[in-house]
Amino acid sequence: MANLNEEQFNNAATEPRLMIESSIADVLPFMVKDALARMPEGKQAQFVEEYNRKKKSTGIAYFFLILCCGMPYGYLGKWGLQIGYWISLCMIVGVLWFFYLLFALPGVVKEANGEIATQIVRDMKVMS
Numbered sequence: 001m002a003n004l005n006e007e008q009f010n011n012a013a014t015e016p017r018l019m020i021e022s023s024i025a026d027v028l029p030f031m032v033k034d035a036l037a038r039m040p041e042g043k044q045a046q047f048v049e050e051y052n053r054k055k056k057s058t059g060i061a062y063f064f065l066i067l068c069c070g071m072p073y074g075y076l077g078k079w080g081l082q083i084g085y086w087i088s089l090c091m092i093v094g095v096l097w098f099f100y101l102l103f104a105l106p107g108v109v110k111e112a113n114g115e116i117a118t119q120i121v122r123d124m125k126v127m128s
Helices: 002-014 030-037 041-054 058-067 079-088 092-127
Strands: none
Touching: 030 041, 030 092, 041 092, 058 092, 079 092
């Protein structure tokens, strides 16, 4: 029985481990978490620093939606959707889209942050 525990311990020590805060890890796509777990701790810290610098805030997205001419997609870097949103504001569809965004914006921001995280990991792999 002692050998089994020692073997499990050795396997755990060699398995990839995610060394970033759970508050960040919880919002990352699985593919990003898997890639990060295979990176050394220093590279993971580098990822966290870059991610914190580039990630988007739901609060700021709401600010852009409500107070800045309905620009949440522009803030998220999705200019095609932003232009479509502005055009639709001239019609009743735009009003419905606005109310939809009031509830869906946190998910839109989470998706944008997932894309940002994926791009950071890709860039890190290319630079390695």
